[in-house]
Amino acid sequence: MTTSARSSASRRPATSRPATTGVPAWLLVIAAVGALFVLLPVAAMVLQVDWAQFPALISSPSSVDALLLSLRTSLTATAACLVLGIPMAMVLARVPFRGRGLVRAIVLLPLVLPPVVGGLALLALYGRRGLLDGALPVAFSTPAVVIAQTFVALPFLVLSLEGALRTAGDRYEAVAATLGAGPSTVLFRVTLPLVVPAIVSGAVLSFARALGEFGATLTFAGSLQGVTRTLPLEIYLQRETDPDAAVALSLVLIAVAIAVVAVAHGAGEPLRRRTA
Amino acid sequence: MTVSGRLTAAAASLAVLLLAVTGCSASGSPSGTATPTSAATGGATGTITVFAAASLTSTFTELGKQFEKANPGSSVTFSFAGSSDLVSQLSAGAPADVFASADEATMQKAVAAGVTAGDPVDVATNVLAIAVPTGNPAHIESFADLAKPGVATVVCAPQVPCGAATAKVEASTGTTLTPVSQESSVTDVLGKVISGEADAGIVYATDVRGAGDKVDSVPFPEAKDVVNTYPIVAVGQGANAAGGKAFIAFVTGPTGQKVLRAAGFGAP
Numbered sequence: 001m002t003t004s005a006r007s008s009a010s011r012r013p014a015t016s017r018p019a020t021t022g023v024p025a026w027l028l029v030i031a032a033v034g035a036l037f038v039l040l041p042v043a044a045m046v047l048q049v050d051w052a053q054f055p056a057l058i059s060s061p062s063s064v065d066a067l068l069l070s071l072r073t074s075l076t077a078t079a080a081c082l083v084l085g086i087p088m089a090m091v092l093a094r095v096p097f098r099g100r101g102l103v104r105a106i107v108l109l110p111l112v113l114p115p116v117v118g119g120l121a122l123l124a125l126y127g128r129r130g131l132l133d134g135a136l137p138v139a140f141s142t143p144a145v146v147i148a149q150t151f152v153a154l155p156f157l158v159l160s161l162e163g164a165l166r167t168a169g170d171r172y173e174a175v176a177a178t179l180g181a182g183p184s185t186v187l188f189r190v191t192l193p194l195v196v197p198a199i200v201s202g203a204v205l206s207f208a209r210a211l212g213e214f215g216a217t218l219t220f221a222g223s224l225q226g227v228t229r230t231l232p233l234e235i236y237l238q239r240e241t242d243p244d245a246a247v248a249l250s251l252v253l254i255a256v257a258i259a260v261v262a263v264a265h266g267a268g269e270p271l272r273r274r275t276a
Numbered sequence: 277m278t279v280s281g282r283l284t285a286a287a288a289s290l291a292v293l294l295l296a297v298t299g300c301s302a303s304g305s306p307s308g309t310a311t312p313t314s315a316a317t318g319g320a321t322g323t324i325t326v327f328a329a330a331s332l333t334s335t336f337t338e339l340g341k342q343f344e345k346a347n348p349g350s351s352v353t354f355s356f357a358g359s360s361d362l363v364s365q366l367s368a369g370a371p372a373d374v375f376a377s378a379d380e381a382t383m384q385k386a387v388a389a390g391v392t393a394g395d396p397v398d399v400a401t402n403v404l405a406i407a408v409p410t411g412n413p414a415h416i417e418s419f420a421d422l423a424k425p426g427v428a429t430v431v432c433a434p435q436v437p438c439g440a441a442t443a444k445v446e447a448s449t450g451t452t453l454t455p456v457s458q459e460s461s462v463t464d465v466l467g468k469v470i471s472g473e474a475d476a477g478i479v480y481a482t483d484v485r486g487a488g489d490k491v492d493s494v495p496f497p498e499a500k501d502v503v504n505t506y507p508i509v510a511v512g513q514g515a516n517a518a519g520g521k522a523f524i525a526f527v528t529g530p531t532g533q534k535v536l537r538a539a540g541f542g543a544p
Contacts, residue, residue, distance in 0.1 A: 129409075129472035139473045140428065140456035218464060222430065222457030222473075229458075237460045240360045241435040 119219025
């Protein structure tokens with residue numbers, strides 16, 4: 001996000017030289033404390049890993065199933081977030097209508113809802129005794145996991161993309177329209193290419209959130225190996241009998257999350273440079 | 277730079293939020309509360325910290341109130357969670373005077389970890405029960421019915437006590453279940469039945485009793501073959517060893533047993 005902020009700044013006319021103003025020393029200290037606050041617990045967990053047993057712990061059939069299921073469902077949920085979230089962000093950023101603030105608040109609701117409550121809400125709609133009267137039979141199935149993940153991850157994409165669309169402004173779109181481009185052409189040829197970095201970072205955030213999703217899945221989808229038991233649920237269960245396995249799997253989850261962020265940043269970098 | 281700066285800030289706060297949200301698991305909070313001890317005459321005094329299995333929540337909360345009434349100047353604080361979680365916390369040095377487990381295997385872990393003081397005593401027993409949504413929509417009549425195709429049965433995972441007990445019943449009845457979900461706690465099983473998502477769930481008799489008219493229960497004779505015992509023990513890590521012993525005596529005594537029996541627990 002920092003790099004995209006920098007590139008959007010450099011896109012502007014060079015009225016001001018990007019002077020490297022230093023930050024106060026005390027700020028550096030607080031920032032370091034903040035970084036350690038996040039890093040130390042994770043580092044402490046890494047120190048707990050029983051490395052001799054590590055390969056065996058993470059390659060058990062239940063662990064492998066959980067990892068594959070998590071990757072599959074999180075990627076599907078991310079795709080769903082892109083399909084639903086890009087139009088949502090476009091509408092919120094470009095279409096003025098009454099009650100837009102309210103709609104935005106509703107879209108962001110899954111961010112503040114405890115995940116378990118999100119799961120209960122999904123049950124209230126899709127459940128057998130829910131509002132839809134079980135018309136969509138997703139109970140205890142993999143699609144239920146994807147629904148839960150999409151529900152909690154969607155706001156991350158909408159939020160980051162809407163901000164980027166507002167920052168980018170609509171000057172280029174207006175120019176394209178005066179040159180005779182239709183709305184869909186403007187969308188695909190002008191608007192979206194301008195915000196690709198934001199789409200990438202929004203998708204990464206959504207993926208990360210989907211990967212870590214626990215409460216809504218537990219409440220809404222259940223927990224069965226290979227079907228609904230994602231990595232976080234497997235970790236939670238392993239904890240009961242084998243804390244070492246739980247720690248080892250947590251490390252796998254962290255590694256996957258870091259790898260995805262790194263890959264996405266790598267993929268986003270040339271795009272950013274091109275748009276800059 | 278201001279707008280994009282704000283964006284960066286938004287992204288940063290989002291990342292923090294992400295950590296906060298994903299880090300929120302359902303584990304119980306470690307108890308470390310210290311309420312001021314008041315000196316009173318007679319009986320146990322001071323704060324007694326009790327770690328108890330989640331399935332004892334309502335009965336022990338009730339018993340805590342009665343104990344405080346019978347022992348003026350005492351106060352009982354509880355930490356309710358899965359038995360395994362509690363043993364992990366005790367092993368990590370959590371201060372507690374009493375530990376009550378939902379099964380003997382988990383109690384053995386606590387004993388092996390060296391956190392107990394004295395021998396565990398059995399305080400109650402519990403048997404499994406079939407919980408079905410009100411009206412029993414799938415017409416479950418027996419344990420064997422749970423294995424019928426098309427019946428969505430939810431059970432505890434074999435790693436947790438209720439799941440281990442379920443596996444024993446399966447073995448003793450020769451019935452192999454193909455559950456649609458293996459939950460990590462009995463509460464989650466009950467939740468799936470109450471919401472009607474599952475046709476049936478295997479929980480404890482006390483869970484069915486506690487759920488009132490939100491679920492129906494299907495009795496099955498094989499349940500008596502697998503009896504789950506709840507042991508209780510003094511823990512040496514608290515500040516109130518005498519109070520802990522008094523609470524254990526209270527729970528295993530007539531008043532405690534009456535309350536436990538009323539909730540559906542069996543005699544030890």
